[in-house]
Amino acid sequence: MIKIGIVGARGLSVVGAIKAMPDDAEIVAMCDLDEGALETAKAAIGKEDLQLYRIYGDMLEKADIDAVVISTPMQCHVPQAIEALQAGKHVMCEVTAAVSMDELWWLIENVEKSGKIYMYAENYCYIPEVQLVRQLVKKGFFGEIYYGEGEYTHDCTSLRNWHGKTGWRSYWQMGTRGSFYPTHSLGPVMQCFDDDRIVSIASFSPGNHNPYGLRNDDLTQTMCQLASGKLVKLRVDTISPRPHAMAYYQIQGTKGCFETSRLGGQSMIALDTDAERQGCYVWKPLSDYNEYLPERYKSGAGEGAGHGGGDYYIVADFINAIKTNTQPELNVYKAAEWTSVALLSQLSVTNGGRVMEVPNFRKNMSWEEKRIKL
Numbered sequence: 001m002i003k004i005g006i007v008g009a010r011g012l013s014v015v016g017a018i019k020a021m022p023d024d025a026e027i028v029a030m031c032d033l034d035e036g037a038l039e040t041a042k043a044a045i046g047k048e049d050l051q052l053y054r055i056y057g058d059m060l061e062k063a064d065i066d067a068v069v070i071s072t073p074m075q076c077h078v079p080q081a082i083e084a085l086q087a088g089k090h091v092m093c094e095v096t097a098a099v100s101m102d103e104l105w106w107l108i109e110n111v112e113k114s115g116k117i118y119m120y121a122e123n124y125c126y127i128p129e130v131q132l133v134r135q136l137v138k139k140g141f142f143g144e145i146y147y148g149e150g151e152y153t154h155d156c157t158s159l160r161n162w163h164g165k166t167g168w169r170s171y172w173q174m175g176t177r178g179s180f181y182p183t184h185s186l187g188p189v190m191q192c193f194d195d196d197r198i199v200s201i202a203s204f205s206p207g208n209h210n211p212y213g214l215r216n217d218d219l220t221q222t223m224c225q226l227a228s229g230k231l232v233k234l235r236v237d238t239i240s241p242r243p244h245a246m247a248y249y250q251i252q253g254t255k256g257c258f259e260t261s262r263l264g265g266q267s268m269i270a271l272d273t274d275a276e277r278q279g280c281y282v283w284k285p286l287s288d289y290n291e292y293l294p295e296r297y298k299s300g301a302g303e304g305a306g307h308g309g310g311d312y313y314i315v316a317d318f319i320n321a322i323k324t325n326t327q328p329e330l331n332v333y334k335a336a337e338w339t340s341v342a343l344l345s346q347l348s349v350t351n352g353g354r355v356m357e358v359p360n361f362r363k364n365m366s367w368e369e370k371r372i373k374l
């Protein structure tokens with residue numbers, strides 16, 4: 001039985017999934033600075049003997065836990081992950097992984113040294129529709145994928161304050177220039193490019209016209225060049241006044257393409273096998289291809305969980321990674337690569353769209369190689 005402690009109230013998104021695995025995992029402790037949040041959590045988890053902590057270090061020291069789910073604000077992620085790893089706990093950590101490049105190196109070093117599981121909780125990668133597209137990519141329906149787009153357009157301005165005070169989102173999402181919250185958009189698209197990695201990025205913005213006095217530009221567009229020479233375009237926009245389109249994706253291959261709707265309609269696919277003739281491609285609903293959805297997503301196990309069930313499957317993979325003692329697919333290297341796009345995009349946009357090299361986090365790098373190259 002894997003015993004789990006959660007830090008940060010958003011971690012309650014894992015409760016349903018863990019309750020659905022009563023033989024494998026249980027939540028035994030919860031930590032939050034806010035006592036009200038602790039009481040809400042206790043009611044949501046429905047466990048009389050749930051151990052409650054306000055100080056994170058106390059939970060790590062006193063609670064009998066094997067793993068922590070870190071769901072605190074972004075700037076807490078690396079310090080709390082390292083503290084947990086050094087205390088011998090496995091970690092599943094919310095997005096984004098870190099708020100500085102140095103933190104990314106510390107995180108990797110600590111994961112490697114500890115031998116513990118680190119899972120990056122990029123739940124959008126687990127949305128069943130995303131998994132369906134990934135399956136179609138693997139089966140070759142689109143031919144060779146050479147271009148992708150991901151967008152996160154979510155007006156978060158109403159969330160910038162916390163209990164009437166300037167909250168963490170004001171600093172780390174809307175107060176920091178660049179694509180500071182990129183991985184919901186990048187993760188699902190990058191999964192369509194197999195093991196390709198991002199080697200350089202350049203970010204551009206239309207400037208700052210919002211009425212809130214926020215430091216970030218109204219939006220940032222980032223171009224990501226992959227090692228293969230292929231291209232991914234990313235828009236992160238947490239300020240513009242427009243309806244949510246939190247998960248807009250597009251991929252283009254040599255035999256067809258896929259696109260979600262920014263306007264709330266259904267996702268569509270156009271393949272050469274459905275084309276009337278060369279050059280006359282037609283859109284068909286992605287749901288016409290539902291039979292290719294991987295079996296686990298057909299089971300309905302994730303029904304009711306957030307992000308179309310994604311919040312269930314990600315926990316299932318975390319538990320499985322611990323049980324099999326194998327780093328998950330969303331490992332610390334992917335966490336670092338995708339998060340570094342945010343950190344380097346800040347440098348790019350503040351340097352007039354300068355191209356920034358993305359380090360290869362997957363290999364052992366020397367101190368010199370870790371230097372950010374301007």
Ligand SMILES: NC(=O)c1ccc[n+]([C@@H]2O[C@H](COP(=O)([O-])OP(=O)(O)OC[C@H]3O[C@@H](n4cnc5c(N)ncnc54)[C@H](O)[C@@H]3O)[C@@H](O)[C@H]2O)c1
Binds near residue numbers: 123162
């Ligand atoms: N994956 C997703 O879909 C998704 C959605 C929303 C938020 N997030 C991520 O989840 C994290 C939390 O976001 P949120 O919207 O719930 O934030 P929030 O500000 O609403 O809640 C954060 C909670 O953490 C607690 N907290 C802060 N510092 C703490 C500390 N040092 N020790 C213990 N508790 C502490 C706060 O009291 C609060 O209850 C962020 O990293 C965010 O990026 C992910």
